[in-house]
Amino acid sequence: MRTLTYAMNVSLDGYVAAPGGDLGWSVPSDELFRYWSDRVAATDLALYGAGLWRSMSSYWPHADEQPDATPAEREYARRWRDMPKVVFSSTVTAVDWNTRLVTGDTLAEIARLKTEGGGPMDIGGATLAAAAMRAGLVDEYVLLTAPVLVGGGTPFFTTLDARVALDLVETRELEGDVVLCRYRVQHR
Numbered sequence: 001m002r003t004l005t006y007a008m009n010v011s012l013d014g015y016v017a018a019p020g021g022d023l024g025w026s027v028p029s030d031e032l033f034r035y036w037s038d039r040v041a042a043t044d045l046a047l048y049g050a051g052l053w054r055s056m057s058s059y060w061p062h063a064d065e066q067p068d069a070t071p072a073e074r075e076y077a078r079r080w081r082d083m084p085k086v087v088f089s090s091t092v093t094a095v096d097w098n099t100r101l102v103t104g105d106t107l108a109e110i111a112r113l114k115t116e117g118g119g120p121m122d123i124g125g126a127t128l129a130a131a132a133m134r135a136g137l138v139d140e141y142v143l144l145t146a147p148v149l150v151g152g153g154t155p156f157f158t159t160l161d162a163r164v165a166l167d168l169v170e171t172r173e174l175e176g177d178v179v180l181c182r183y184r185v186q187h188r
Contacts, residue, residue, distance in 0.1 A: 030175065080097075
């Protein structure tokens with residue numbers, strides 16, 4: 001069975017975006033950018049909600065064509081285009097760049113994808129991840145915590161109906177005082 005991981009940059013007070021969708025606080029250091037690029041390269045399938053898809057697809061498909069793109073940005077853009085992706089949305093009408101669109105039962109499709117053969121899956125987008133969390137479909141959480149309090153916005157975690165026991169399986173500090181913590185869900 002595939003592993004489903006929810007991984008995002010997060011503020012110390014638990015938000016993936018500040019009020020108004022502001023992400024200015026989460027500009028990655030070179031080391032953090034390499035982490036995300038390597039994660040994209042190792043991900044067998046990425047699951048996106050509509051908001052994250054719109055954000056990523058508005059820039060990364062052609063980022064390597066920008067005259068000021070760094071070698072790291074060129075590599076990330078290539079890896080992102082090549083990575084298989086699924087977008088779950090009732091508002092997105094077309095997708096490209098090795099992506100397919102699902103407009104039906106999101107949770108049933110995620111559960112089905114988990115049972116397919118293949119490598120690890122990542123889920124991105126707070127709303128999509130919240131639905132998967134509530135359904136018990138997320139196997140790992142990776143928080144890349146920035147040393148900033150944003151005071152509100154889009155939370156990393158959703159309200160759950162029951163406690164979820166976790167095991168800490170990795171911690172490390174990255175440039176800019178970002179702390180990576182990876183937790184695995186204790187499945188019963």
